Amino acid sequence: MSLDYIPETLDSETAEAVNIDRTIGDFTFPERNKFDAGRGLTEKTVDYICDVKNDPQWVREFRHRALKVFRDKPMPTNWATEDLNNIDFDQIRYYLSDGEKPKRSWDDVPADVLETFERLGIPQQERAFLAGVEAQFDSEAAYSNVKEELTKQGVIFVNSTEGLKEHEEIFRPWFGKVIPTGDNKFSALNSAVFSGGSFIYIPKGVKLKQPLQAYFRINSESFGQFERTLIIADEGAEVMYMEGCTAPKFETATLHSAVVELVALKGAKIQYVTVQNWSSNVFNLVTKRGLAMEDAEVRWIDCNIGSRLTMKYPGVVMKGRRARGEVISIALANTGQHQDTGAKMIHAADETTSNVVSKSISVGTGRSTYRGQVHIPKHLKGCKNNTECDALLINSKSRTDTYPAITVKGNQHATQHEASVSQVSQEMLFYMMQRGISEGAAMSLAVNGFINDLVREFPMEYSVELKRLIDLEMEGSVG
């Protein structure tokens, strides 16, 4: 990998120079060079990204339309937290690739990050990868090397840029269809500046035994990551996709705003697993939605730890008969963090069923919020929804909120929603401490017990990592 590293200082000046070059039409980018769209977001930024990525004209138009939508849409602070107003869109770098990433040695990696790796038991190779010590792409999905075996089965697993160029005939009909640009302010932002993310296509009847995996990272200060993922499972196909995140700490707030679209055609099954552990200066504003056709199933398995503010409501639009949607979610909000997560279940066909199970833990002054929407229109019959949300409060300043909205029209459906809030009982702690377990460890055990039935839904290595993460987070929360 070429690393002709040019120190810092790629700013708007350079970007402008690039733009001038483009207008005279003789500018070409050598591959594996460094690209930086500079700070702030204008038409020029969008053009810059298009040029660098060599986007087809339809993508360029798509991005420009999205930018306009992004600007026109107000911040959703009529229902969401005011903290959103602290995002300074002018201070964010919207595109940055290759050599721009500062090269780091192990000495540069903050001690607490190293400690985290140690405690989580992450393999040496992965540690280097996660810490940004090894050379890697920044806003391009690094794990896009499709294994030979997958290729044989006709599976496409590439980054989204390659997807939209090389597989336009499959990519384009679904791109932006599950989550239209105007869905919300942040999906519009992503549509304007997206880069990275995966495009996956599973052909008819192919059932993948091993999960597909990608790591996304943030490792440039003030750098927004706007990945765009589209997964299409053709009729009868099955796939599990795993996404894990970890970001080293930086001082200025970082924005992460992804869009993930899933399409499960007739009888297909998609499971999308996320474990996130953002550093607590990250705004993580993600739009995730799946489309489930007849007899298809879309499952979101989601674990959110860290970040300053996470707003994420994975949704399933059940468009075909007997389609099924599910969201399993675990959120842990520590001091200074707000996990605003939930689920959106749109029933759009007869006999569709959906299930939401959400568990949240608030530690210190952390705040966790469940926000849900269930919609069952009148002309349908036999739709069912079950929603359960449980919140656990650890400290006296911990906060939790629940805001579900359920609309049921007609009488041939059944919905139920239940929520509870509790704390770890003194008796439980006493019982464990009596047996020589420290209070902190007892608390960890109790919390792990609280989410245990959901953790089991995660793939094995994730559930192990998750348990350790919880242990880490719970440290020092009592006493």
Place this chain on the structure above:
Amino acid sequence: MPTAISQPSILTEAPRTSAVFPAWFARTQEAAWTSFQQTAAPKRGDEPWRFSSLKELDFSATTRAEFLGEASELIQRSKGLEQFSAKFVFVNDGFALAINHLPKSVICMPLAEALLSHSELVEQYFMRHPATLGSKKFTDLHTAHLSNGMFIHVPAGVVVEHPIEIFHWVQGQHQATFPHTLIVAGEKAQVRVIETFQSINERDATWTIAVNDLIAEKAANLQYSVVQALNTESKIISVNASEISASAVATSFQLHTGAAWARSESICRLLGEESRSYMFAVSVPSHDQEYDLRTFQHHVSPGAYSDLLYKNSLYDESRTIFSGLIFVDEGAHRTDAYQTCRNLLMSNACEANSMPGLEINADDVKCSHGSTSSQISEEEIFYLRARGIHSDTARQLIARGFSIEVISRLAHEASETYILRMLDEKFATLKS
């Protein structure tokens, strides 16, 4: 009605406070009018009005209701409980009848009278908190136009045996009334109040903006029930707030069978240890009736208990919105709070919206909420049919039983009998 033309709309002109009312009340009304004019009307996207039909909030052609001289027939029609401690009848906010068997120490009189004879006492309790669930603008309008209502003050230690009944009758096309009910139960006092809203005819589209405030002082027990049985042309906004001190119990019950559109906002504030709040509602909307019920259980003090049970049986093309929030303040530990909304879907064209919410800022709490929407199961119908009951009757029986579960929580037979009678009047008009 020819005189209605000369009346200004309730929105255009500052209402004049009666010259006999105390100065503080005139100032309050003036301030409310200013605030009403300055407050923006609810608009799409406002969270407190999510799912609401905002188009219903049109007062432009509405004028103040006029007092009707002759009320003897309405007094006849004001049939409540067999035994009552007091009975008051109002027609278009005008005082029409008072029967009072209460102990001398209990103040129970029309608000217009109390403003003269007990001005300071009324001032002490009047509109202590602004409406926070969305209708601030409309409670301002209420306060500005307020001319009458009820003031009940039960002094410390007094136990009122039978309920106090209040009847409100309204009439007049596009005319509005602003009834106000203020009930104070002093330390260890006990009282039950039942208020009923009805239309004089089935024709007139009236507007009612009602406010009722309940104050339960230390160890008091206050039970307030309201029956809303207006005609299906009318609209009503009612804002109910209770303040509950240590060891006191306040119960607020609503029955909604009438009105084209009804919005109800209920707040309870639990201010002391061992304070208890019960909020109950039964709604049976049919045709295109729409009920928009919003609640707020505010745990200010540690060690308080609140329970809420709202049940809707939806017929025809009716629509309901339930939005509830349990709010636990920082430091309100040992809170015990419950909230349940159940929707029984009786037709395939009805629509139930539920937003059961929690906001918890303390850790040592027990809170839960639940919301369900479903139809009557075929097994239940089959069970009754197997016993020779026609399926329509069976459905009716089940819906009735579904509502009775809430009514019986009042634990007062006479009140339950009356409320059930009003509920059955609604069921009699429905074919299932």
